[in-house]
Amino acid sequence: MIPNLTRAEENYIKNIYHLQQSAGSVNTNELATMLGAKPASITDMLKKLKVKKLLQYEPYKEFCLSIQGKKIALSIVRKHRLWEYFLVEKLQFGWDEVHEVAEELEHVSSKKLVEKLDAFLNYPHFDPHGDPIPDSNGKMRVQQQVNLVDMPFNKQAEVTSVGNQSTQLLELLKHKNIHIGTRLEVKRKFGFDNSIEVKIRNMQPVTISEPLAKALFVKPL
Amino acid sequence: MIPNLTRAEENYIKNIYHLQQSAGSVNTNELATMLGAKPASITDMLKKLKVKKLLQYEPYKEFCLSIQGKKIALSIVRKHRLWEYFLVEKLQFGWDEVHEVAEELEHVSSKKLVEKLDAFLNYPHFDPHGDPIPDSNGKMRVQQQVNLVDMPFNKQAEVTSVGNQSTQLLELLKHKNIHIGTRLEVKRKFGFDNSIEVKIRNMQPVTISEPLAKALFVKPL
DNA sequence: AATATTTTTTAGATTTGTCTAAAATTTTTT
DNA sequence: AAAAAATTTTAGACAAATCTAAAAAATATT
Numbered sequence A, B: 001m002i003p004n005l006t007r008a009e010e011n012y013i014k015n016i017y018h019l020q021q022s023a024g025s026v027n028t029n030e031l032a033t034m035l036g037a038k039p040a041s042i043t044d045m046l047k048k049l050k051v052k053k054l055l056q057y058e059p060y061k062e063f064c065l066s067i068q069g070k071k072i073a074l075s076i077v078r079k080h081r082l083w084e085y086f087l088v089e090k091l092q093f094g095w096d097e098v099h100e101v102a103e104e105l106e107h108v109s110s111k112k113l114v115e116k117l118d119a120f121l122n123y124p125h126f127d128p129h130g131d132p133i134p135d136s137n138g139k140m141r142v143q144q145q146v147n148l149v150d151m152p153f154n155k156q157a158e159v160t161s162v163g164n165q166s167t168q169l170l171e172l173l174k175h176k177n178i179h180i181g182t183r184l185e186v187k188r189k190f191g192f193d194n195s196i197e198v199k200i201r202n203m204q205p206v207t208i209s210e211p212l213a214k215a216l217f218v219k220p221l
Numbered sequence C: 001a002a003t004a005t006t007t008t009t010t011a012g013a014t015t016t017g018t019c020t021a022a023a024a025t026t027t028t029t030t
Numbered sequence D: 001a002a003a004a005a006a007t008t009t010t011a012g013a014c015a016a017a018t019c020t021a022a023a024a025a026a027t028a029t030t
Helices: A007-023 A028-035 A039-051 A067-089 A098-105 A111-120 A167-175 A210-214 B007-023 B028-035 B039-051 B067-089 B098-105 B111-120 B167-175 B210-214
Strands: A157-162 A183-190 A195-200 A206-208 A216-220 B157-162 B183-190 B195-200 B206-208 B216-220
Touching (some): A007 A039, A195 A210, B067 B098
Antiparallel strands (some): A157 A183, B157 B216
């Protein structure tokens, strides 16, 4: 039912999916940047994916995954996030070390492996970065999460996810002692640089720059 | 130190290693059969591996892995067998289902992953088929094992490994209730077809054909 | 609305790993 | 030792995935 795809095809589909999710629409240039490839290469692959009916695409137009394409994307995301969970919970990786390894593991094709791994991990709903793990039907739990910049003052909230998995972001969070599950409340906002001061229980207040705050999502308690 | 290799290169190296181990020497045709490729393709790759100094090769001669090539082979075998152990012990796969999945997992490149997996599994010495797992330096335990055809009568022995991992072999063993660790003794040998009758404790005697016996290795107790 | 700029696509080349068909070499048989 | 057979290599082609450079289309600017 799910056709055999090359690694390149899988990576295109996954990245198109992520762009669709965050930006709503996708164009050639953005995808090229994201994949570290030239726009000409993107066009080539888009045509292949169209032939395989995984992508709705007309030259010079924006494009999006077909139903079938989205299904495949979700199955890759599922694998990626399950492996990340495994690496952190079972193999004691740091949450900032797992992304690259999971990029490889997500392409292992055995369906049975994924289902058995899921069971072994006891069907987790969120990965170590707070992102939801699709179940075997592609369904995900939605967290009612809010960007840190949108939190009112003096309301307890719990960090639920981070906006991206760059090592640099995760390194900074580690330094500031913030991780998924950390409880904090916003104390002040500084208009000059849009930085935010947050307070974690039993700790000194911490300053969060605007770019960092935008990469942090929390669940009000 | 270990260069980045393509999946194809890794597969060639691994298969050359296995042929070296079982047959002593390697030639183009055998390797072609083993890899399901044409001899011409083999020659092409042999030349590439020679350039990378992973293979000692002169046209029309037999060839063998260099020191460096053997190191790489052992690191792949290590990964393969650790993953097989993981699949059987942690994910509850049957021992006859793991080979193909491990063929994919063995190419995941993270060194850290392998070491953490090894620790998680508690540094196993043998995989589910009884084959030794190289440690991080490439060292393996040797089992003093004997082919079943060479066992004398009425001597207790324990099955330690199987000669190959074909689904067909493993299916047959399952049917005969034989697995790694099974204790048995040879009761009779029939010259007509070289079949062997073995006795497992509390069970009816079982007949083992010659090809099957040759694929079974045991440790005398 | 015409021009300039940006984005996207096409055309043609390159690398990797494979193939077929033919040539070269080695091994076996007579 | 010559002929036959088997093995191995070379030569040339192909598909996948990428690239560069140039052309085409869409978008933005004046």
